[in-house]
Amino acid sequence: MNVGFYQFSPAYGDPEGNLRRLAAALRSAAVDLLVCPELCTTGYLFLDRDELNAVAERIPDGPTCKALGALCREIGRSIVFGIAERAGDGLFNSAVLLTPDGGAVCYRKAHLFDTELNVFDRPGSSPRMGIVKGAKVGIMVCFDWRFPEVARALALEGADVIAHPANLVHPYCQDAMVTRSLENRVFSVTANRTGVEETGGLRTAFTGRSQIVSPMGARLAQADPDEECVRTAILNPAEARDKGVTARNDLFRDRRPDLYGPALGGDRRSKG
Numbered sequence: 326m327n328v329g330f331y332q333f334s335p336a337y338g339d340p341e342g343n344l345r346r347l348a349a350a351l352r353s354a355a356v357d358l359l360v361c362p363e364l365c366t367t368g369y370l371f372l373d374r375d376e377l378n379a380v381a382e383r384i385p386d387g388p389t390c391k392a393l394g395a396l397c398r399e400i401g402r403s404i405v406f407g408i409a410e411r412a413g414d415g416l417f418n419s420a421v422l423l424t425p426d427g428g429a430v431c432y433r434k435a436h437l438f439d440t441e442l443n444v445f446d447r448p449g450s451s452p453r454m455g456i457v458k459g460a461k462v463g464i465m466v467c468f469d470w471r472f473p474e475v476a477r478a479l480a481l482e483g484a485d486v487i488a489h490p491a492n493l494v495h496p497y498c499q500d501a502m503v504t505r506s507l508e509n510r511v512f513s514v515t516a517n518r519t520g521v522e523e524t525g526g527l528r529t530a531f532t533g534r535s536q537i538v539s540p541m542g543a544r545l546a547q548a549d550p551d552e553e554c555v556r557t558a559i560l561n562p563a564e565a566r567d568k569g570v571t572a573r574n575d576l577f578r579d580r581r582p583d584l585y586g587p588a589l590g591g592d593r594r595s596k597g
C-alpha cells in the first residue's frame with residue numbers, strides 16, 4: 326500500500342482555490358491514500374462563528390466532498406483531509422476519508438485547541454475508521470495527539486494506519502507521533518500545514534515537518550518546515566498487525582487495564 330501526505334499552506338477563506346490544489350495533488354501523487362492537513366479547505370484562524378459558517382460545508386454532499394469523491398472514484402485513490410463541517414446548527418472541525426467505492430467516513434475532532442474553542446462545537450463520538458486497500462485507516466486530528474488514549478483506542482479497534490491531519494503550532498507533536506506509532510505498533514501519517522495566518526490581532530505560525538512513521542518508530546518520510554510537497558512511502562499493513570515485542574510479550578495481550586484506573590474512565594478533572 327502506497328501512502329503519502331500533502332503539505333502546503335491553504336489559503337484562508339478560499340475553499341474553491343484549496344479544492345483545486347487538493348485535486349491536483351491527488352491526481353499527481355502515485356498513492357492509494359493521500360493525507361492532507363487539518364482545515365485545509367478553509368484555513369485555520371476564524372474570528373467568530375459567522376466567519377466559519379460562511380465557508381463550512383456539509384459532509385458528504387458539500388462541494389468539496391462531492392468533487393473529491395468523484396475524483397477518488399475516477400482515479401481509484403483515497404484521500405483524508407480536514408474540513409470545516411456544517412451539520413444543522415453545528416460547526417465541527419472534521420476530517421473526512423473518501424474512498425473510490427464512494428465511501429465517506431467523517432470524524433469530528435474530539436479535542437479542540439485554544440481559539441478553536443471559540444467557534445467550533447465539541448462533538449460526541451463520531452466514526453473514525455475506514456478501509457483502504459484492505460488496510461484499516463483510523464482518523465485523528467491535530468491536538469488529539471496530546472491525548473494518547475486516542476491513538477490507543479484506534480489501535481485497539483484494529484487500525485493499521487493512523488491518518489492525522491494537522492495544523493500544528495507547537496514543535497513537539499512530530500516526535501510524540503513517533504512514540505504513538507511505536508507504543509501502538511501502527512503506521513501514522515501526520516499531514517501538517519505550513520505558513521502563517523494573521524487576523525484580528527492573532528498570529529499563528531505552523532510548523533510543517535509532516536511525516537510518515539512505521540510501527541517500529543522509523544520515519545519513512547519527512548518534509549521540511551516550510552516546503553510545499555507530496556512525500557510517499559510503501560507500507561505493509563501486516564507489520565502493524567504483529568503486536569509481538571518479544572517471544573513472550575505482546576503489546577495488547579500484556580496490557581493490565583485492571584491497574585490503569587482513572588486512565589480508562591473520566592477522572593474528576595475531565596469535562597465528561
Ligand code: ACM
Pocket residue numbers: 363437438466467468469491492493494
Ligand atoms: C491544533 O490542534 N490545530 C493545534
